[in-house]
Amino acid sequence: MKKIQRIEKIKINSIKNSKRLDAFLAMSLPDLSRNKIKKLILEGNVSNNKEKITDPNHNINEGEIYEIIIPEPEISNIKPQIKNLDIFFEDDDLIVINKPAGLVVHPAPGNYEGTLVNALLAHCGNSLSGIGGVIRPGIVHRLDKDTSGLLVIAKNDFAHIELSRQFKKKIIKRIYFGITWGILNSQSGEIKNYIGRNPNNRKKMAIVNSSKGKLAITKYTVLKNYGSLASELHFKLSTGRTHQIRVHFSSNKNPLIGDKTYGNSQKLQKIINQEILEKKIINRQALHAVKLCFEHPRSKEKMEFESNLPNDINNLRDFLSKKIAI
Structure with a gap:
């Protein structure tokens, strides 16, 4: 029998969205993923009035109180490996x-x-x-x-x-710096749609309808244009979906330079990207999480960190500047 890490009791005061038990608990317990919640339910760790609920689709009602037993995590067998961390x-x-x-x-x-x-x-x-x-x-x-x-x-x-x-609660703020192909229609804006698994390639994500994906919102600001060839941008995430920025801007016909999965669909992009690879300027998508802001969990002090752009992205900037100067 697994040791208990903690027990949560949650009363349903009102139902705003889904009546599904797993969806409600995922909103109420932000440290646990929906998959983790689903597993807890299936394993009999959730009860209402001492009756175990083992169906994640179970319909909830106002006034009900659910008890969730959260076991101690299993002992990790992952090997510690010494590596220099920045x-x-x-x-x-x-x-x-x-x-x-x-x-x-x-x-x-x-x-x-x-x-x-x-x-x-x-x-x-x-x-x-x-x-x-x-x-x-x-x-x-x-x-x-x-x-x-x-x-x-x-x-x-x-x-x-x-x-x-x-x-x-969207208290944590994340800003990314990226370089995309082409120019955008406006200097700032928001892309809002749903992202889910690509039905033709399970390793990729894609824009899908609301029933098959999760809401994804990316705000952007154009910082600089390299003629009509490329653009530097800041991205702010309101949601954190897998490959979100990459999918959003690929679907917008402005894929990130160097993106091996979602980029380089145009002939000119392919030609220049081949030159970038041959000159070993950058060998990955030009995307860097440049700023991170949050409240310290204990002291509530505002923490703000900013990271310099890595060498490969700066090398790409130099390359693009020279390209449009020719």
Whole structure:
């Protein structure tokens, strides 16, 4: 029998959206993913009036009180691996790092070693929050493998719960710097639609209808144009869907330069991108998490971090400047 980490009791005062039990609990427990909630329900860890509810689709009603037993996380068998980390800040509750491109955040099929989590386990020992589960200890949010920039990691469960709450409440602010092909129709704007799995390629995401995806909102500001060839932008995420910026701007006919999955559909883009690769200017999507703001989970102090652009993105900027000067 698993040890109990904590027990939550939640009363349903009002129902605003879905009447599904898993959806309601996911909104009420921001530190737990919907998949984790679903697993807890299926394993009999959720009850109403001492009656176990094992159907995630169970309809809830106002006035009901649900008890959720959250077991201790399983012991991780992930190997700690020493790796130099670019640490911007660290205390007993959290660590802010500047992730390089090419580093996978957490283990997954094909990447069980050499990930950020392996390095964090070596650096932090067993102090990382277990809420993320055996594969994602301490991980509150992620960056794609080939996206660089700032990440905050929880070192204990208190910090994990509070930081997750801030993400749900949109208190945490994230700004990304990116370089896209072409020019945009306006200097600033918002892309709002639904993102889900690409029905033709499960490894990719795509714009889908609302019944098959999750709401995704990206705000953008154009910083600079390289003639009609490319644009520098800042992106602000109101949601955090997988590949969100990459999918949004690819669907807008302005894919990120260097994006091997969603970019380079036009003939000119392919020609110039081949030149970029041959000259070894950049070998990944030109996207960097440049700014991260949040409240410290314990002190409530406003924390603000900004990361310089990495060399490969600056090399790309120089290349584009020379290209339009020809």
